[in-house]
Amino acid sequence: MPLTASATTQTVAVLTGPGELQLQRRTRPIPAAGEVLVKIHTVGICGSDTAYFQGTSSYAINAPLVLGHEVSGTIAGLGDGVRGLVPGTAVALIPGLSCGQCEQCKSGFDNLCQHTRYLGSAAVTPHRDGALQEYLAIPATHVLPLPKGITLAEGALLEPMAVALHAARKTPVAGKLVLVVGGGAIGQLTAQAAQALGATSVTVTDVSERRAGTAVQHGADYALSENELKAGFAQGSYYDVVFDASGHPAGVELALLAACPGTGHVVLVGNLPASIGIPHKYVTQAESWVTSTLRFAGGLKPALEFLTENQLDISWLVEQTVPIQRILEVFEPPKTGDSPLKVHIQFTG
Template sequence: MKALVLTAPSEFNYDLEFPEPTAAAGEVLVKIAACGICGSDIHGMDGRSGRRQMPIVMGHEAAGEIIALGEGVSGWNLGDRVTFDSTEYCGECDECKAGFVNLCPNRRVLGVSPGEYRRHGCFAEKIALPTRILYRIPDALSYEKAAFAEPVSIALHAVNLADGIEVGEAFAHKHDENCAHGCEHEAADDEEGEEEPNGGTAVVVGAGLIGLLVIQALKARGWEKVIAVDLDDSRLELARKLGAEETFNAKQEGLAMHIRQLCGGDGADASFEVVGAGAPLDLAIRSVRKGGQVVLIGNLQPNTPFPLQEVVTRQLTIKGSCSCAGEYPEAIRRIQDGSIQVEPLLSAVVPLSEGAGWFKRLHDNKEGLLKVVLQPA
């Protein structure tokens, strides 16, 4: 089959004869229709992260069609349109049974090879997947939009944590064992009983793709005011269009104190750091009120300076937000109904064969690109 293989730091081979996967027991074979290039793929392709050890087929933000069923599979049919969790969790450990699938000690991330495992991903024509990570997508939802379910779920998970919700709706309720993720009656039940948590004021530090999704997730959940911070004024303009009431360039002097004053003198109720670097983390911490919370999503640098006394003396709560845990049904629903818009974030849809060139363009970061989706077919 065709696959885009990372063969050396920042070097790709468009392989026309990559080995085809087969569906084992409890698995399905999915024909990939669309797969987005994630920021973690860009940061990992040069080898410095240690999580893309070559050779590896990257890609984990995807959607497609079931084309084969493994032994024992029920509740799924050939032709079903699906997206899926980027993490293969075991489903048997204590964490999985409690719904914390993102914390599964046996997890493997699609398109990642950190050393202890190598799990080829979705920049390929086909992939075999366990049914437990699948979610149905509506016929009216394009594969390109459905590929956003993974990053939207990450944003919703972070907002869930700020709202005091640790597990998303896919794992928050007991379902019929024969009911596959995303079935019609489940969605209807969730919509009927859904209540939007109402937050206060939030600061989002970093208006890249995930940050822009966090802004929208906050507004969709009823947070009253969102303040966005970034170094790129064009991103800040888009942040305003997507719901941010106030935007500031991170270069502005005395920004943390200005944000505090804007929020009544003491600071925002919560902040979301969506970069993963020292300066944005410092701003996120200094922008919140006493007793406020800081949700950390960015994961760029392994270590950063930390304003310890600011956290201790203002009794702040720091929460790390790892991937997602059951937010896919809500993500799919919000993409479909437009309460979270993904069209403004979609920069290009291109053939998989052109992937290497688009990786370089994203890495060079000279065009303001956000999400590029590759199509294997």
């Protein structure tokens, strides 16, 4: 039976358990003091959303959860006390709500705040609902107005761009030989960021020849298969900086093997499945410097500035756009080939 619309209710995509996603009607939120009401336009689907749907996330869903943290929309209403924002303004949403008072927040590491509540996340209890709903009330401090020339679809890409930029800045890449393991959306953006930050060369590897080739089409220098990389290792060809953006144990192993023994730096960006560790022997055998990243610090403004200053186009990442009514299609395995680099859910009407 189709959902009936009204002026006080809205359509919401609710995940009640692995594989159990349904559209419901809920009461439309009203912005509290200090909040704005955002009419959602575009929500990007992230690997963490897929993990929740498939039941492979490190965090169990113990209550119905609304997914979605890569978001853009327009301001539809203002709560009491909000100044400097105007209804109709196009905005991207800053998904991480940290406490602002702890040592991590005060030191510029708000992404490491122990009290962070992220949009569409089951990492906290009660869970914080995300943006797969027609309207969302959010603190006014957590919207970023989009300048002219930046579309709402591009605004929804700022969150993954911020993740990639945070990773690319984790260790110096200027003048370095860089390898990115994994050619998904984050891997593609990490490659672009490393290139813009002055890497001598950027190589991308992926089990999908199409994805690795796409990276070269958009700025990477080389696309190599795993076999080609390992043949290079036998000849002493290693990399100064390696990013794992695969989120797969085999990808992490390859990243550790690819780092130059004694001097190589490895940055783990992808999220490994629950209960999966890293092969420490490859770290100890090469005395590699290994670190990881968690989302990003400082909101979305650095990513927006990076894109505009370097005149980067990332809109090509979006290979599928689906209306909210067809959201279940997004989580179905592709009939042929690999899945799209980035899928956007759009609310229309």
